[in-house]
Amino acid sequence: MSKKLLVGAGVAFSLLFGSFNQAFAESPTVGERKQVDNVAHRGATGYAPENTIAAFDLAVEMKADYIEIDVQRSKDGKLVLIHDTTVDRTTDGTGKVGDLTFDQLRSLDAGSWKGEQFVGEQIPTFEEILERYHGKVGILIELKTPELYPGIEEQVAKALKERNLDKPQNEKIIIQSFNFESMKKVNDLLPKVPVGVLTSNRADTTAEALQEFSTYADWFNPSYGIVTEELVNQVHSLGMKIGSWTVRSQEAADFLFEMNVDAIITDYPDYVDPRN
Template sequence: MKKKLLVGAGVALTLLLSPLSQTFAAEFTTGDLRKVDNVAHRGASAYAPENTISAFDKAVEMKADYIEIDVQRSKDGKLVIIHDTTVNRTTDGTGKVGELTFDQLRSLDAGSWKGEQFAGEQIPTFDEVLERYHGKIGILVELKAPELYPGIEESVAEKLRERHLDKPQNEKIIIQSFNHESMKKMNDLVPKVPIGVLTSSRAHTTEQALQEFSSYADYFNPNYGIVTEELVNQVHSLGMKIGSWTVRSQEAADFLLDIKVDAIITDYPDYVDPRN
């Protein structure tokens, strides 16, 4: 794979050749040092309106490792954070995100539907999220329906470059999408940023499909309903990590922990021990 396999191979070779390799091996096998990333889906969206500052702040408070955000674009070119391609469900407005100006989107109430205490919450911008949270919590960036927004990949890449986040440390920025062609493009634009492919299709879990994904992606992120221990092992064997969504029960979280996924994407960060 494009990034981590080369690094990993070098590290492995160094350890094999090192006279301290036995010491390192002993250290790494003492206890369970595996880390599962706790990803707050659209923020801590069980407790605050999804994809709002309140939800993201709650995720930080709950000690999640990442917030997951959905990026779309307004009619006048502003990158905004909202899941649906219309504003109907999560705001007091109506219409398609891409057909409304930023001012129109910004005037909407994106919180009251979740509770009166969230009245007046606004749709955040990508700039605001990067500025407020980078360095404080990891950010899993989903490009939502990028086929509706030609050139959005370049816009996202530029925002990351402006903050030197195109060279993230410790994978604190990850980009994912259901649109796999878009992710190939993102890999070309920001080759040092980890890329994830989203899917809910079993057709994408074949050996051939996974091999193709591993040529440009670092993460294979399937729907919880199609995850098996065999799939986890298959993904790991190809040098990718696996993060599953969307966890909304303790039982689902426990199952995924047991089969050793790398990340759990959940509305309830408290269902996942962030220090496990």
């Protein structure tokens, strides 16, 4: 239902039933927007350093429905949260994530680049995030370049199973990746956990490609630059949901609302949720 229809209905009710329903009529905008999942991209990264506890705590405070996290692996086999395959951009260190031990990664400052108030923020572990946030906020888990970390799918599955997060009653766990073969594997390992495929390639939006994704994926998550109303309708017709990224402006958020996507992945949760 469009905003115009909702507002019109609210006005009609207020005329018929007085001030109580006039108050009721003021709420549809919030109600409409809450139909879209608000996903904090690497946490509330517009305001805090990405993939850190500070960013995730802020996302929860800002009422995000999900936090999105990037999972990689240290040299000695620990699952850690960082987006780039090197530590250079977001820490005071240098080198490839997979070439550094967990202790080396943990010793890095992952916050000061964003501001003095974040000095000392550390690279979190996957297990820490599960323990701290499950039951409080949904967790959208991205396997980042899983081809670099053979067996990472099994590791992630094991960590989820140990916490009973592979069961259907825990609906707010989703796993996604740009690596489609990895997602097929995850679907086999965790058949009750929703799987998403990421893309910015228009070649992945053909009818044939979407049909193939629908055989194992529950979410089709494209960059917002390739989102169209037709694409959203196609995805929905195949029984999948669609979440789009990465929103860094109010205009982009508003565009995706108009497209009727199911989730908006954003650095700024307040652009998506009018309660902020």
